[in-house]
Amino acid sequence: MLGLCSFTHDSAAALIVDGQLVGLVEEERLSGIKHDKSYPKRGIDWLLTKAGLYPTDIETVALHFRHDLYRDAAPGALAHLLRPATMRRAIPRARSFLTVAANERERLDALRRRFSDAALTQVLHHRAHGLTAFAASGFDDAAVLIVDSLGETQTTTIAHGRLDDLGVPSWDLVRALHDPASLGYAYGAVTQHLGWRKADEEGTVMALAALGDPDRFADLFTQAIRLTPDGFTLDPRLFPLRVISSRWPRVSKEFIARTCPPRAPHEEITKVHMDLTAALQRRTEEVMLALARTARDTTGSARLCVGGGVAMNCVAIGKILAEGIFEEVFVPPAPGDSGTALGVALAVLADRGEPIPAGVVGACYLGPSPFDVGRSSPGMEGIIGRAELAPAQRIAAALADGQIVGVCNGPLEAGPRALGNRSILASPLLPDVIDRLNRDIKYRESFRPFAPVALADHAHSYFALGGASSPFMSIAVPGTDLGRTMIPAVFHDNGLARVQTVDADRNPLLADILKEFDALTGVPVLINTSLNIKGKPICGTASMALDCLKESGLDALLIDRRWYTREDVR
Known part of the structure; x- marks a missing residue:
């Protein structure tokens, strides 16, 4: 069973053989390219070598997205034509979803050629996140909260994780929020606006937030990220409707007018930048706390597993723990997309009625040793x-x-x-x-x-x-x-x-x-x-x-x- 996070950022591979996790490795750690989005060839080669296998021995290849859901979501994007704040982006949004679906179809064909004897399956992105978090926790019952930028059209899910008598995990969806309601999108938008790389340097924004005054832009973020009975929503007048293309900015002219001009990466960091990050961080914590309370209320579980990119916001996770909503709070070592390489494999096994493999619970040291991959004789000059x-x-x-x-x-x-x-x-x-x-x-x-x-x-x-x-x-x-x-x-x-x-x-x-x-x-x-x-x-x-x-x-x-x-x- 080969699980892949491939063709998107944080490419990774995981291999399970005869009920044992062989390993999980992120391609960037072997290629030297941060957030490598290529096919994880180096990682797969190492996993197969470690297990003594050839590509023809792989029975199933599982991937961390369902491209058909992007295609199916495209017509729904046209509903945004009915709102003045979103109408300009509605058709480009639909086209971008269709482009993602078409690109994925080509990539699936490439995988079929590489693993000609294997069945190929695609797993819902949030289910992959959820099973990674739940299986690694060792809990037999937990609420599972996944918060990221976008998985197909889901951005936030609450599920109930359970183990049956045979140790087979289930991920039963309780509540889902769909794009454009995306906390990860909003955090990434501000990260990019302030001159850092989205989906990479959000941790820098979280660090800078400690130096700012959150009250200065508190009203702005209360409007921009509004809590609702079902979760939250984004105001498209401040965070415009997502189009999956770098050509479309993620903050509006109104957002810029009410905050500050875009900051270039090497420009000075000023008080306004600090205050903006502080307000964003506090609103993120408020939303995460509200979602955690909803997860407790809807599942009745005393334990919480958190995954997705926003789970790496350690300050928000600390606030959930300190609030006492749950007896235990668990975040897996790889809560981001690379961890879905494991989750997709777990999903296929669970659908077959097979338990969590050995080597998953509490594991983190899952990749190669220093001399397993790369130059056999590293450069020693100097x-x-x-x-x-x-x-x-x-x-x-x-x-x-x-x-x-x-x-x-x-x-x-x-x-x-x-x-x-x-x-x-x-x-x-x-x-x-x-x-x-x-x-x-x-x-x-x-x-x-x-x-x-x-x-x-x-x-x-x-x-x-x-x-x-x-x-x-x-x-x-x-x-x-x-x-x-x-x-x-x-x-x-x-x-x-x-x-x-x-x-x-x-x-x-x-x-x-x-x-x-x-x-x-x-x-x-x-x-x-x-x-x-x-x-x-x-x-x-x-x-x-x-x-x-x-x-x-x-x-x-x-x-x-x-x-x-x-x-x-x-």
Whole structure:
């Protein structure tokens, strides 16, 4: 069973063989192209090699969209001719839906040629998201909330996830909102308006929001994203009707007149930009809280799973957890589109009456090891490498001494967060650590925060997790008095930190590094950010990691059990 997220952003592949998840890998981590939308050939080749299979051995290929629903939705777009605010975009919208359907038909034919012996099936996009989130949670009953920009025509769904007596998961739709009511579209529109890339740099907008005054544009966003008894709706006078084409702007002239002119990527960030993001973020949190309450009311479940691109808004997820609507809130490690590669395979298996495969629940380290893919002998010009017999002690000592160290170790993480296997680690005790990381390592905006990682049995002393764990760095929470006093660098201007909790079972090396650092400093917490620089994906291979060492201000890099430094940093 081969599951694909292909031909759209965040291309990925997942393989299930005989009831076992072989792996899930995002193509960008192997190609070096951020948000790679190509056919995931590198990932598929690695999965087949790992399983000892050939393309002719694949029985079913499942894809993460149903192109027929785009075609079917096109006539309905003409209804927008009846409203002055949407009539100009109605026909282009219909045409864009038909174009998507036609393009997908060609791509399906290409897949049939590649896997000539396999059945090809397409799965509803939100069902794929939902099954990924529910199956990974380990819950037997949960509300499942999916919020993204667009899946076919759905943008927000609430479903009831259940396991039957045989462990077969179901995703029973309770409520759905359809485009143009899209929270992801609105957040992406403002992201783009402010000079960042939509579907990529929404996290930058979320970070900037902590510096602004949300009251300045509160009335605007109350009008632009209006809560309704069924969920919410967008005002087309501010966020114009979607046309699936980059030629059609996502904010209106009225929105610009009431806020600010479009910002070019390298222009100065001013108070108006901060205030605009703050109002957008607060409205997003209000809408997500309202949706979570609806999910609880309509399903009766005490647990919540959240997926889709908006699930990566860790501040909103933290607000849901803090509100106490649910006993537990779970976000999978790959809540975005790459995770649907797993969800489509799970959907086909569920339709056959087969249970969740082994290796899905709670799993995140699902990709290749550093030397599995890419150049067998990475470029070493200007680099010194030597064996390291005690990597945890070596890294902890370097960190305590003020160095910043990269880690490329073991299987690659799934999803957007560095969870210890492809990480940059730093001491939270350094007074200038945030400036150094942003300026010299990541080459990104100075206001961007960095997430902490803590030993699970010590995390609650430093972070107000309310009894929850956070293994996938999905929730932003306040600090305790001890945390704010001892490690203020890990808390953003809003007082929150997107903490990761780790133990020896989940990541032995990272847990050992934290223990060694605790022994040296008395603090079992480190800063953990992804092993990459701005504009590039997380380093999936050894050669990519060495390039990161060469191109950034990293002091050292561990790849498996070898310690690398630049020749100019001996």
